[in-house]
Amino acid sequence: MSTHQGNLVVYNSLSGQKEKFEPIHTNHVGMYVCGPTLYSEPHMGNMRTFINFDMIYRYLLVLGYKVKYVRNITDAGHITNSLGEAVDSIGNAARLEQMQSLEIVYKYNVKFQELQRIYNLLPPSIEPTATGHIQEQIEHIEKIIENGFAYVVNGSVYFDVKKYSEKYEYGILSGRKVDELAEETRVLNAQDEKRFFADFALWKKANPEDMQIWRSPWGDGNPGWHIECTAMSTKYLGSHFDIHGGGMDLKFPHHEDEIAQNCGSLGCNPAKYWLHANMLNVNGQKMSKSLGNYFLPKEIVDGTTELFDKPYSPNVIRFFMMQAQYRSNLDFTSDALNAAEKGFTRMSDAVLLISKLKTSATSSFNVDELIASFYEAMNDDFNTSILVANLFEAVKRINLINDGNDTITTQDLAKLETEMLRFIYDVLGLQILTENSNEKLAPVMDLVIDLRQQARENKDWTTSDKIRDGLAAAGITIKDGKEGTSWG
RNA sequence: GGUCUCGUGGCCGAGCGGCUAGGCACCGGUCUGCAAAACCGUCUACUCCGGUUCGAAUCCGGACGAGACCUCCA
Numbered sequence: 001m002s003t004h005q006g007n008l009v010v011y012n013s014l015s016g017q018k019e020k021f022e023p024i025h026t027n028h029v030g031m032y033v034c035g036p037t038l039y040s041e042p043h044m045g046n047m048r049t050f051i052n053f054d055m056i057y058r059y060l061l062v063l064g065y066k067v068k069y070v071r072n073i074t075d076a077g078h079i080t081n082s083l084g085e086a087v088d089s090i091g092n093a094a095r096l097e098q099m100q101s102l103e104i105v106y107k108y109n110v111k112f113q114e115l116q117r118i119y120n121l122l123p124p125s126i127e128p129t130a131t132g133h134i135q136e137q138i139e140h141i142e143k144i145i146e147n148g149f150a151y152v153v154n155g156s157v158y159f160d161v162k163k164y165s166e167k168y169e170y171g172i173l174s175g176r177k178v179d180e181l182a183e184e185t186r187v188l189n190a191q192d193e194k195r196f197f198a199d200f201a202l203w204k205k206a207n208p209e210d211m212q213i214w215r216s217p218w219g220d221g222n223p224g225w226h227i228e229c230t231a232m233s234t235k236y237l238g239s240h241f242d243i244h245g246g247g248m249d250l251k252f253p254h255h256e257d258e259i260a261q262n263c264g265s266l267g268c269n270p271a272k273y274w275l276h277a278n279m280l281n282v283n284g285q286k287m288s289k290s291l292g293n294y295f296l297p298k299e300i301v302d303g304t305t306e307l308f309d310k311p312y313s314p315n316v317i318r319f320f321m322m323q324a325q326y327r328s329n330l331d332f333t334s335d336a337l338n339a340a341e342k343g344f345t346r347m348s349d350a351v352l353l354i355s356k357l358k359t360s361a362t363s364s365f366n367v368d369e370l371i372a373s374f375y376e377a378m379n380d381d382f383n384t385s386i387l388v389a390n391l392f393e394a395v396k397r398i399n400l401i402n403d404g405n406d407t408i409t410t411q412d413l414a415k416l417e418t419e420m421l422r423f424i425y426d427v428l429g430l431q432i433l434t435e436n437s438n439e440k441l442a443p444v445m446d447l448v449i450d451l452r453q454q455a456r457e458n459k460d461w462t463t464s465d466k467i468r469d470g471l472a473a474a475g476i477t478i479k480d481g482k483e484g485t486s487w488g
Numbered sequence: 489g490g491u492c493u494c495g496u497g498g499c500c501g502a503g504c505g506g507c508u509a510g511g512c513a514c515c516g517g518u519c520u521g522c523a524a525a526a527c528c529g530u531c532u533a534c535u536c537c538g539g540u541u542c543g544a545a546u547c548c549g550g551a552c553g554a555g556a557c558c559u560c561c562a
Contacts, residue, residue, distance in 0.1 A: 033562095034562075035562090036562080037560095037561090037562095042562085043562085045561085045562055046561090046562045047562085048562070049562040050562075052562095089560075174491085174492090174557080174558090175491065175492070176490095176491070176557095176558075177491090197559090198559080200559070225559095225560095246562065247561080247562025248556075248557080248562075249556080249557070249561055249562065250561080250562065251557075252491095252557060252558070252559080253558090253559050254559090254561095257559090276562095277562070278493095278556090278562095279555090279556070279562075280562085281555080284554080284555080285555075286555075286556070286561095288561075320500090323500075323501065323502090323510080323511070324500085324501060324502090325501090325502075328494095328501080328502090329493090329494085329555075329556085330500090330501090331500075331501095333499080333500075335498095335499050335500070335512080335513090336499070336500045336501085336512085337500095338499095338512075338513095339499070339500060339511060339512030339513075340500080340511075340512080341512090342511080342512060342513095343510090343511045343512065344511095346511085346512095346526090347511095349526080383502080385501065385502050385503095385509085385510080386502060386503085386509070386510080388501095388502095388510065388511075389501095389502070389509050389510035389511080390509085390510085391510090392509095392510055392511070393509090393510080396528090399526090399527060399528080400527090400528080402527080403518095403527060403528075405528080456521075459521070461521060461522075464521090465522080465523085468523085468524085472524090477524080477525080478524080478525090479524070479525045479526075480519095480520070480523090480524080480525075480526095481519095481525075481526065486525090
């Protein structure tokens, strides 16, 4: 258990303020994060949200909390589009690819698992699926009807926002007022089954062409978009848990409706703290399919997106993201990524240096203070930007010690190493590659470097430069250092 | 149109009343056969106009600009 546990402050979207983090049950944290809808491969923007909540999960673990982290998988695609019409996004994708819904879901789930591995995401405690919890969703809907906050029309069930507003505040999270919403929204169509424009579907009667159909007390159909999260969060975390997270764009209507459903069935807001991660921008605008500034997490790693002229390692991407706070916008540009790549290399080099440092009788700077600054940064609403800055402060110290301009005791060095690795590996989720592990090339390179060294000792600069340039042409960079020559 | 965020040095990105992060680039230096790399140092910015204050990038008002949400979206 960490002594830093009591000092965490988080920004709660519900209050619009930073609040002291106090779990409902001491030392235990329940966290629910809205996961992907598996009708396509998650894009980089999706990944930013998952990476940010992975970082939050990691830090809570480092603080010593016992965390139950639930992230759902939406594999039932019945949702409504902007016209209020039912759209089966997974079914549509399936038809397009001439597959069945479950094949589509399976296919993209495999891809998603691969991305989690590539980007070093810790697996959640559980990843429940919507289709695995149809019964729970139906029971939830029944309870909402019982409580008088929903009505049945032609085999579909709708949430009654007007009725709900008499007892609860619809719009509490997003700051919307039902009356204001009314003014700006289109008139209901004649064929619309909803009584009020803001009402939303809890259960939708099946269309003959739907690939996924379930039985319910109201006939065959599909669950609405929001009810799965309510059903699953309740099942695994209870009616009221600590953290509910997701992307900023889910605030309304998704999370707003989750709150309404939870209040409507169980009488309380599902979560104590609502955390929202900000969007990812590419060249100044939110990444989206329609704007063409869209790329996949795999493409940027493989270098196959035309938006960037070179590939970047997942660690560099993660590091780049961690340089911004999760609530800020982050703009992906080549310049910014290149800068992050160099910065990450510098940090990595320093980390590899730690174990080789010479210790002294005294430390010339306050190591405890430096370490405390790591926790202070993270305790302030997971401010990874400040954390990275403070880690670079440590990087500078490590280099100064290496150059003999600073000193550190054995004890302090051990502490510094432990804490730096904790924050870089365990909190930020970065991986630093230790050695060049190309088994066949390594002895060859040792030989080549040895030959070049001989040439240099003989002042045969023509030969030594020829070797250097030849290797460079082959994509191998030679670095001459004090301790010898390295390559990569 | 409504609601809300935000405008920080060449680029990214913190800070949220005084101590003016950090990374990258630039420049200077150390090292080096030369170079690269590495390391050290330097560089002092807050869109504009008013106001509050002893003091504002930070608070208030206004202008201009950008972005997000307003039933697809992480």
